[in-house]
Amino acid sequence: MHLVGRLASGDMDAAGELYDRHAGKVLALARRILRDDGDAEDVVQEVFSQAWRTATRYEAGRGTVAGWLLMIARTRAIDRLRARQSRPDTTGEVLLEAMPGTTMAPSDQAIANEQYARVRQGLVALPAEQRTALELAYFEGLSQSEIAERLAAPLGTIKTRIRTALTTLRRSLRP
């Protein structure tokens, strides 16, 4: 049985294993978003709690376990960031299940890792202004108009930068 299946059956050892494998990534993302160790550790606890509670509903084939945990982490961390900044809107968790057809993201960790590495290389190679706009959107959960305000740039310019950045990163997925 795979790790999440064991988790769903209430196996605490599986929970420990899941934590050992993924806590470092989850904490890194939470720290990057929140820039506060205490808050980030609270998010790590929330992520593994949510994974534990909802493992019974996890659908194999919807992507990697790490991707699942990181998506929970980003949503939780940005919600917390917004609450801290009195920005009430919550982040929409992307609905993986909304996609028809085959799996959303590669379930195979090796293929996924290769694709993630491509995204990472692509991100580093982006022009600075595109990368900044995208990072504000992804890691700080800012809306496009909030990014425009933050960077004192026209909204249309920000939209173009983010669209161009994402198009480039999507292209980088294809060998």
Place this chain on the structure above:
Amino acid sequence: MTMDRHETIGAMLDEYALGQLSQDERRTVETHVRECDTCAADLRELVVVMEGLAHSLDPVTPPPALKQRVMSSLASQPQEPARTVVEPNAVAIPPKGVKIRRGVHPGWLAAAAVVILGLGVALYSVDATRRLLIDDVQEAQAAVADLQRRLDLNAEQADLAVSILTATDMQPVAMSGKENATGSTARAYWSPTRGLLIVANDLPMPPPGRIYQVWVIGGGTPFSAGLLGEQGVGRGMLIAPPPRGVAPGAVTVAVTDEPPGGLPAPSGSIRLAGSL
């Protein structure tokens, strides 16, 4: 799906993947993506990019105490039951002899019953593709749970609506508008053993100081079925057991305007009427 809409939604996919859309906008995107392979493929790539961004950070070593804290918090938390799909027969058919209190406006309960039945059927029919609809299912389950709670409080009235609609002797009565209500539409369902359910739409406001009363006319004598409850502007509904004394056989259902509280026999103008 028009090309305009496809392009509009396509332009929203980046923001969707980044979690920058409002809930309404998200729903719009999700609805479109389920039907549009091109956008679904685009979104799949975007989600891989998003995961790649999350993975672009180097992992850090968590403080050792954190694992202890996480593990002990898990031990005290129950796991959620696996997802289930609501069966279509969520509303029980009531036993015979259920009575309804007069004067209560139970229309919304009928609406609730219809919604529950509809949700049940909808959920059942999407079973094969439910993976695509998990979010909707969760919402629907919450809605059903909410409605079920309310129904528990007023089960008799909701049950009556269902028992009328499912009675073997139920016959629909075609209703048409009269006088100033010719633009109105209404549907009535009459079961001599269970009662009457009538839903009217686009009704004009009753004259000042008047209300709408519903009559079942059998053998030439009208019997009050009750008052038409308001269900919002121009909309009225009544669910009632069969009035006592209605002669067996063909009936006419009529709606008249009457003074508040209604009268034992009609005095006002007929606004809606239909016969079996």
